[in-house]
Amino acid sequence: MLVCPHCGKSGISILDKFYIPVVLSVKCRACQQQVSVDAKKLVLLGIPWLAVIIVLPPSVGLMLLPVVAFAYIKWVPLVQK
Ligand SMILES: [Zn+2]
Numbered sequence: 001m002l003v004c005p006h007c008g009k010s011g012i013s014i015l016d017k018f019y020i021p022v023v024l025s026v027k028c029r030a031c032q033q034q035v036s037v038d039a040k041k042l043v044l045l046g047i048p049w050l051a052v053i054i055v056l057p058p059s060v061g062l063m064l065l066p067v068v069a070f071a072y073i074k075w076v077p078l079v080q081k
Contacts, residue, residue, distance in 0.1 A: 005080045007031035014073060021046075025081040034081035041076045 001010035002017060011030035019026055021042060025034040049068045053061035 002078060004028040004030055004033075004035060005078050006033040006035065011035075012078060017073060017078065018069070035078050036081040038077050038079050042072075045071055045076060 002012040002014065003009070004011040006028055007030050009028075009030035011028035012026065012035055013029075016026040016035075017037065020035075020037050025036040027033070028035050045068065049061070049064065052064060
């Protein structure tokens with residue numbers, strides 16, 4: 001579980017965090033407030049990856065997916081919505 005930026009408790013699951021780029025925000029299970037991610041860092045991570053997908057064969061983009069997912073979890077912080 002990940003720490004919520006509102007209440008500081010472990011209210012966000014890793015799966016929740018992967019949903020955020022799709023649904024924009026998720027609700028903390030501890031305090032029920034909306035949590036999102038740092039949009040600037042999400043874009044900084046997403047643009048190079050999209051460029052790789054466009055420029056290189058799709059298999060290369062897929063191979064990089066675990067790296068991008070790991071970087072997203074580790075490097076893109078949760079923020080208050
Ligand atoms: Zn919370």
